[in-house]
Amino acid sequence: MKIPAALTTSPILAWFFVSIWGSGYIATKAGLQYAAPFTFLTLRFALGVLLLVPLAALWHRRAPLRWPDTPRQWLHVTLAGLLMHAANLGGSHYAQYLGMSAGVVALVLAAQPLATAILAMPLLRERLGGWQWLGVLLGLCGVALVVWHKIDVRAITWSALTAVMVSLVSITIATLYQRVFCPAVDLRAATVVQFVATLLLLAPLAFAVEGFHVQWSWVLLAAVAFLVVFASIFAVNALHTLMRRGEATRVTALLYLTPIFAVILEWLLFAVVPTPLTVVGMVVACAGVALAAWRPVPVGA
Secondary structure, eight states: OOOOGGGGSHHHHHHHHHHHHHHHHHHHHHHTTTBOHHHHHHHHHHHHHHHHHHHHHHHHHHSOOOOOOSHHHHHHHHHHHIIIIIIHHHHHHHHHHTTOOHHHHHHHHTTHHHHHHHHHHHHHOOOOOHHHHHHHHHHHHHHHHHTGGGOOGGGOOHHHHHHHHHHHHHHHHHHHHHHHHOTTOOHHHHHHHHHHHHHHHHHHHHHHHHTTOBOOOHHHHHHHHHIIIIIIIIIHHHHHHHHHHSOHHHHHGGGGGHHHHHHHHHHHHHOOOOOHHHHHHHHHHHHHHHHHHOOOOOTTO
16 A cells, blocks of 8 residues: 555654654653663564564565665664664663653753754755754744743753763764665665664663563553554654755754644643743744744745
């Protein structure tokens, strides 16, 4: 079955990515109550591999998968996956597990578009105009206002700060690395390779560091299933597809919208009413994303 072209347009993919990434905060928070980070992620990627193996066989029957054809390409695909999945998720999950508030984690990770803009200049030869830079900074300020009520600086420790910085650096490098070194890779084959590599790295850590202790519950299983199918498979591939189509900073600026979606979801599901400051932050963040994505029309065009 071929996916209708209308569902793979950039605006549809962008909103899908934002909604799933924002929902992922809540699913992760729920899942970490029942398993430590490495154990939780091992369950997540073990289920992912179990789902992807038969799915890859089905994909291959309909349109042959293009596996990496050189050792160097295998290395690039694997490293991009370990950065995106193992290091990024392991760092952000452990920061919360070590006591860092969700607000501080969200604020630090919201610096990714700014980090991407800085790195994209030498790596991708991308140059932003003054309005785009203003949008990047506005978006960061907006996120700070959105999560301000959840920021607890007393819960910040060096270990938690190190973990969240590992996450920030990893996801920033991962998105740019795959854009530069894996520009034409088959995303279906790459997903299989990256899931297997991530599982092989995280499973030994889960047993050695955490003893692989799990409190089994339907909440845990639902969180793992949601994050595997919608976040790790669909949303990550949507992000890489958008990166191929557009400039890195404009695409990653969408991350400013994910805390907003999480706030709206908390309001709808748990009746957590946003504060006036949060609402102001949502407006500021949306304005920042609009400016970062703005493409001025040349005079006379």
